[in-house]
Amino acid sequence: MLLQTENLTKTYLRVSPITRKVRRVHAVKDINFSIPHNCIYGLIGETGHGKSTFGRLALALETPTSGKVFFDGIELTALSKNKLRKLRPKFQMVFQSPDSALNPKQRISEIIGYPLRFQMGYSRRQVNWAVREMLEKVQLDIRYAESYPRELSGGQKQRVEIARALSLGPKFLVADEPASSLDASIRGRILNLLLKLKEEHSLTILFIGHNLEVIESICDTISVIYKGSIIETIAADKIRFESRHPYTRALFGHFRLKTLNPEPSSAAKRKINAVEEETTGCRFSWQCPFVGDRCWKDFPELTKFNAGEVRCHFFEEIW
């Protein structure tokens, strides 16, 4: 296993501006996750359900509240800052919006070259060569090396972003919605590039996204995240028709969820809040069409079934 997490949890404290009450928000809750070598692993979920937080935790860009992250057998969460920095070239991240990830005051050659000088101690000449090579690899014209990010189109900026991440020769790449800010006609090229580079560098990619069609066709295995916990892990070609969790099935339009409205009564709301804060019950209960008494009390365990793993008390009845 290349990346493994053990009970990874990240909790934020949110203080209500009026009542000064402190509320705990579990952005990521008890995630046990393992990504094998050389595959594309998908992570889907809605906004605010913790998928980006998980990506950042996996790369030790954020410190978890509790839990451990193992990368290639090394425990990242126990390393000192210096040691971690030495290890950073091995795992890199491609961010969603290249506009905010690329420094507008640096030229493309500087953006790609800076980590090389800083991390690898390359000389100026070596950096120049490496930048050229990287630009060629991501199929970007060499004359763009002296341009600023603002002179490039969205697809080209995303290429620079990928080149910067790959210049250090990582083994593991977290791609946080790499194509969702792009147009459909250009998106395919970026995804093809990722696929190609994955083969060449024998990369392992954690692909985070919310576009179901893209994730379904690019990934090998997909995990679905709901309110900070993984609720289902399943092979990509089976997710559409053989998934068992009601949420996954609703995502693919098999049935309608009990919608957000009508607004729950105050008693029901208290119940929901209790489940969310203490995480005793299943957090999906309030929306679930199959909900039973058990769901409000016990947090379901990840259970194996023929196509993957699912976290639901009634998965056997859902077909």
Next chain:
Amino acid sequence: MLIMNDLLSIQNFSLAIHYENRILPILHEINLHIETGERVGLVGESGSGKSSLAKAILRLHEFNYSLLTEGGIFYKGENLLGMDAHGINSIRGNEISIVFQDPLSSMNPMFKVRKQIAEVLIHHKGVSHSDADDLIYDTFRELHLTPPERFMNAYPFQLSGGQCQRVMIAMALITVPKLLIADEITSSLDAIISEEILELLDSYSRKQGTSVLMISHNLHTVRKFVDRIGILYAGQLVECLNCYYLPERAWHPYTRALFYCADAKRDEKGRFKSIDGYPPKPEMNIKGCPFYSRCEYHTDICREEMPSSETETGDWVKCHHADQIRNEQ
């Protein structure tokens, strides 16, 4: 050619920016007709001018020396472009409403939702405050914003994105407009919520008999919702077709390519489909077909001459090789 039963008829409409002694065309001779009760989709990628067209219909652009227009946008036979400020004000929000992509930035964060919607009603319909409250209450119930009191007394930032967007739809539809322009209303929302919102919009606008012009970059979202789709590419409307015929009877190479790209399926070699190259920029001043450089069917004539279509009502396509593509099938 003025068709009187059209609710909105955009005729040979061109829009250009006068910038640094150059004239940059944004939209080029757009012809689009929307009948009463019809739903029309407008699909284009970023920079193709779809939002500019939406704004131009309601004259939300300031037309002055730096923004040049040609042609006309006729609403019930009246040219919106030539109307005075009073005239256009009585149409905005009353006869034609618009909903934008980002609901939070289209609302005033300092006022409660109730006040913002009531303002529309009081201004356009001259109803009293208490009547306005009743109307808002009923509309919120229809749009599943229950209990309505809670949402009426909330500030926009207290609502989630999906709730905010429904409030915006309520605000747009409460005056029972004849036409609703929906500019990327679901692109910032999650899959499940956006589906729900489209369904609500669908049933509610059908009940009111409101025509909808739905603008989006996502062909598949629009396709489920509308009757007819116009494909916009680099400021030109290249094809208009009944979306029932997609993709088999789409004759423009761009429409077909876009359809398969939006699918995000991998071919037998395991590669995603995409279109090579980038769309032309407005300052390039191209003479011929804008899709020329990215098209697999291109010949010399495409570079020299802008293709035209025989009719611009019903289904039509602007491509020199449409017949060839038709025959291939």
